[in-house]
Amino acid sequence: MPDPTEVRLAEYGAVLLGADQLTPRDVERLRALQARGCLSLDQAPAGWRLKADATVGILVLDRIRLVIEPKFAIPGEQLMSWLAYALGTPTPLPATARRWATGPEGYADLVAAALLEQCEQLVREGLRRDYVRRQSLEPVLRGRLDIAAQVSRRYGQLDQLRVRTFDRETDIEDNRVLGTALRVARTLATHPDLVRDLHAIADAFPQAPTPDAALRALDRTRYTRLNNRYRTAHTWARLLLRGGGVTGLLTDDGMTADGLLLPMPALWEAVVRRLTTEATAPHGGRTVLSSGATGITVRGDLGSTSAFRPDVLLSLPGHDQSARTLLPVDAKYKRYDRYGVGAGDVHQLLTYSAGYTPSTGPRAVIVHPCSGGHSHRVLRVSGPQGSLGSIHVLGVDTHASPHQAAVWIRSALLWADW
Structure with missing residues (x-):
């Protein structure tokens, strides 16, 4: 073909x-x-x-x-570092340090390379083994004799024995999901050296019957001290097997294999959630739920009750340490470094500021990707009766590293003196 x-x-x-x-x-x-x-x-x-x-x-x-x-927001050479940041995994080795090369658009190769890097490390350390129950036909007695099978299938003959064994093997779910993901990665990778290395390392891992079976195994996985070193490899495997859908990051609707698609708005929301959390944590800030008692709801309309939920709702310490204030933050995957903030987004952020912040100074934050340096501007909305609120528009330079961006976000929020 x-x-x-x-x-x-x-x-x-x-x-x-x-x-x-x-x-x-x-x-x-x-x-x-x-x-x-x-x-x-x-x-x-x-x-x-x-x-x-x-x-x-x-x-x-x-x-x-x-x-x-990717058109504008995150350059190809930086996409993997931002993706790793959103997933909470270690950033893979730079492509220049590997045995293959990737173009700016070849992030599928980089995801495959990230999985390969982790699998190579696991093979060097030794794959995890666990006890696996087997039923087999042996010339000598190993394990426990299956008397019922020996009588019903061998009719009492003793030249071969039906036995049950319980041995430590590498053919376990932790390894099978990686073997399946490596084979999926081979279909997506374009660089011949990378394809060859994926093919070579895949032989060291057992394989699940189907990608769906591997995904179900991943959903069942619970990490302990025995398999915690598999966590990063499983993160990249899940990304490949779901075709881009990541639990807790992106919505999975059953699309598996044969593709690796990332909805960039969902990725950006995950990035902003971690950026703002890390930026405010050293000063006593924390995230809180924007539902239930802290939700903004609409009732009385036709149909079911609707809600307004910011991507991040921060609880920040006030000047009086006994009092805390809420600050709504919304992630916008838009070119707000070149264009003005849309009227719909202004209305949305004003609703958040009215619902969560003090009436004496309603405020909210938009965080968007940009290039050419970080940016910070303030929109002040007013009417005949006075101020309606302010919206801080923070542009995060995605050419910088995620940790540099977190430091800048911290300084921007502190400078604003919430």
Whole structure:
């Protein structure tokens, strides 16, 4: 079967595809992704018009290999460090220190390389073994004789024995999920040296029956001192097996393998959540729930009750240490370094400020990605009766490291004197 034709487009970009470039199975899968808000697919006079949303990554279809490149927010060489930061995992070794090279858009190779790096380390340290129960036919007695099977299947013959053994083996779930993820990574990687290394290391790991079985095993996994060293490898494996959906980061709707797509708004929300938490923690700040008693709800309308929930709700110490104030923070994956804040976002942040902050000085925060240095501006909203509130718009330079950004966020929030 010939290799799929590579089709590239930028995040938010569009491309025209011929009618013969998509099979009915491809169309069905793209429609499912459209329902998730990852892209849109419309019929055109000569075929199909495919438009990407705020999604980047790779999707391997029957006849094409679709590559959606990051357009502006996080450069390719920095995307892995920000992704690792959002996931709370160690940043992989730089691509320049590896035996392969990746282009700015080749983050699927970098995710595969991150998994490979962790698996190589596990093999060097020795794969974890655990007791596995087996039933087998042996020429000598090992373990425990299965009397019922010996009588019913061997009819009393003793030249071969039905036995039950309980031996320590590497064929356990912790290793099987990695073996499955390595085989999925081979289908997504483009650099031949990386594909070869993935193929070589995969032979050291057992494999689950299907990617779905591996995902179910990951969902059952609980980390103890025995398998805690597998946690980082499992994080990258889950990312590959879910095609980009990460528990606690992105929403998984069952799409597995053959693709690695990251919804960038969800990634940015996870980044902002960690940035603001780390920035305020040294000064007594903490995150609180924005639901229940601390939620903003709308009742009395047609249909069910609705709610307004900021991405992050910070509880900060006031000048009087016995009193604390709330500060709503919203992550916006938008070009607010080049364009003004939209009216809808202003209305949303004013609602947050009215619901959570003191009436004497209602305020809220927007955090957006930018390039060319961090930025901080303040929108002041007023009406005939006076001030309605202020909105601090913080632009985080994604060319910097996440930890540098956290330090800057801390200084910006302290300078604002909440």
